[in-house]
Amino acid sequence: MQKLKTHVKTIIDTPRVDFKWGSEHNEKLLSYLSKNFESSSLLDKEVQQEVKQSIREHFESIGYTMFKVAENELRVKLIPYKTEPKDSINLDAIIDIIDQNEDLIQYNHNNKDDLICLQKELTLELTHFVNKINNEEINKKELLKYAIREAFELQKSDIIIIKNSQIFIKLFDNGSVKQISDEEKNTIANRYNGINEDELKSFYNNFFLKDENKNFFYSVAEQFVDVYMLEKKIDNFTYEKYAFSIIQSIVTEHLTNTFDKNDEFFKGFSGYVFRIHFKEVFNYIANLILSELSISNRYIMDFLKYYSLSIVVVDGQKYKVPEIEASNGMKWNVASMMSIVKIYVKTEMSLETAIEEREELEEKISELYISSFSPVEYNSKITKEIEKITQNLIYISKRLNIYIDSLDSSKNSEEANGLKNDIREIQQEMQIKKDERDKLTSKMATKSHILKYNNIKRDIDALKRQEKREEKILAQNKNAYLSIKNSLLKALTSKKVLIEDNS
Numbered sequence: 001m002q003k004l005k006t007h008v009k010t011i012i013d014t015p016r017v018d019f020k021w022g023s024e025h026n027e028k029l030l031s032y033l034s035k036n037f038e039s040s041s042l043l044d045k046e047v048q049q050e051v052k053q054s055i056r057e058h059f060e061s062i063g064y065t066m067f068k069v070a071e072n073e074l075r076v077k078l079i080p081y082k083t084e085p086k087d088s089i090n091l092d093a094i095i096d097i098i099d100q101n102e103d104l105i106q107y108n109h110n111n112k113d114d115l116i117c118l119q120k121e122l123t124l125e126l127t128h129f130v131n132k133i134n135n136e137e138i139n140k141k142e143l144l145k146y147a148i149r150e151a152f153e154l155q156k157s158d159i160i161i162i163k164n165s166q167i168f169i170k171l172f173d174n175g176s177v178k179q180i181s182d183e184e185k186n187t188i189a190n191r192y193n194g195i196n197e198d199e200l201k202s203f204y205n206n207f208f209l210k211d212e213n214k215n216f217f218y219s220v221a222e223q224f225v226d227v228y229m230l231e232k233k234i235d236n237f238t239y240e241k242y243a244f245s246i247i248q249s250i251v252t253e254h255l256t257n258t259f260d261k262n263d264e265f266f267k268g269f270s271g272y273v274f275r276i277h278f279k280e281v282f283n284y285i286a287n288l289i290l291s292e293l294s295i296s297n298r299y300i301m302d303f304l305k306y307y308s309l310s311i312v313v314v315d316g317q318k319y320k321v322p323e324i325e326a327s328n329g330m331k332w333n334v335a336s337m338m339s340i341v342k343i344y345v346k347t348e349m350s351l352e353t354a355i356e357e358r359e360e361l362e363e364k365i366s367e368l369y370i371s372s373f374s375p376v377e378y379n380s381k382i383t384k385e386i387e388k389i390t391q392n393l394i395y396i397s398k399r400l401n402i403y404i405d406s407l408d409s410s411k412n413s414e415e416a417n418g419l420k421n422d423i424r425e426i427q428q429e430m431q432i433k434k435d436e437r438d439k440l441t442s443k444m445a446t447k448s449h450i451l452k453y454n455n456i457k458r459d460i461d462a463l464k465r466q467e468k469r470e471e472k473i474l475a476q477n478k479n480a481y482l483s484i485k486n487s488l489l490k491a492l493t494s495k496k497v498l499i500e501d502n503s
Helices: 002-012 023-036 045-059 091-099 120-131 140-152 197-207 216-231 236-258 263-276 278-294 298-308 334-366 375-409 413-443 447-492
Strands: 063-070 073-080 115-118 159-163 166-170 311-314 317-320
Touching (some): 002 023, 002 045, 002 216, 023 073, 091 120, 120 166, 140 166, 166 197, 216 236, 216 278, 263 278, 278 334, 298 334, 375 447
Antiparallel strands (some): 063 073, 311 317
């Protein structure tokens, strides 16, 4: 889903109210679907839902989207919001809810005088009210944020964060941002946009929780590779000059989309989190590049050949080029990387697919279980119970025959009557046991049920064997692949070095 959202950004670019969806958008979308989805038809409900959701989220900030779908064509109509939050007829009602729930507002949250928390009960009441609004076409998320700004008389620079069923307000004064002098342009202060590092650290610890942002940096790396490398096809010189600043701008964009629109603060915060997660981002980038190399992407192959040039001349100056060199001194090039990467990535993808298929089958097979037993185990259990009853019936039948024989030979009428009563009781007991056996027999899983179970079980076992084979292949190639990836990561984060002319 995230990759589809990134692709939507590449084919639509910045959302605009005058956007028109055309044939070129359809072509790019269908081309993407054919490469990444089992079904490339827009009539497939699952595909259609993901496409709509991705486009809807992309335009959420400026308007609603309406869709019309044909097999090979998607039509998208953007309906801009008609009402600005400041003009909303619901604004006063939202502010009233806040004013009436002063007891649910915690100032100096976590003993921080710049942090306000609207507790869960108040947050739920506010979001419930806003979500029910149907008397105006408006961005509901922005309306809620605007109402909070008005209610608390916030500055434009203050940050509103909606998460974990709570609303937080981070008070931030742009006046506290240090002006960067020319001498500090290449320093940490510039990277952090002049914001105090303690303030950035506090925000990171309070709001940038690992579990909630586990895919954050992967999506940043994916957007960089998809947009700037695969779509715009930047060259190595452009990459070396602008990669870090481009990635930081993507981080800033993701942060403002996730939190709030304070560009000043999040430009500094993006520098802070990018520095902390620098290796993680480039680890993802290296993996994505190698994934493209595994399918012989011509642009990626040419891009990587740069690192085998050793020396380049730019404007008459000689430069030493970073090399894809392992810690043991081994130097990788496109040809030597290709065979290992192809095997590793193909196997890794195949393993992921096998695991997904197995998990889906295990979910299906669990639906065939009866009272926590597989149908085979269940039938075996019932068969044993039936056998016990059958053995019991044999014993009862023998008793019955003895009593019948005794009755036939009895000449005493009183004794005969007693035997007749005993025989009736034994016959009743026998019938109860037969009914019990018949009831158990009726509960047994059918042949078709067991056949379905056995077929799925066979497929699961086959997938498990496939997983073991592929895990073995990955293990055999893991060290070589990691050597390539780590060497590439080092090259991607290095730049060409000027060779001094000592002549």
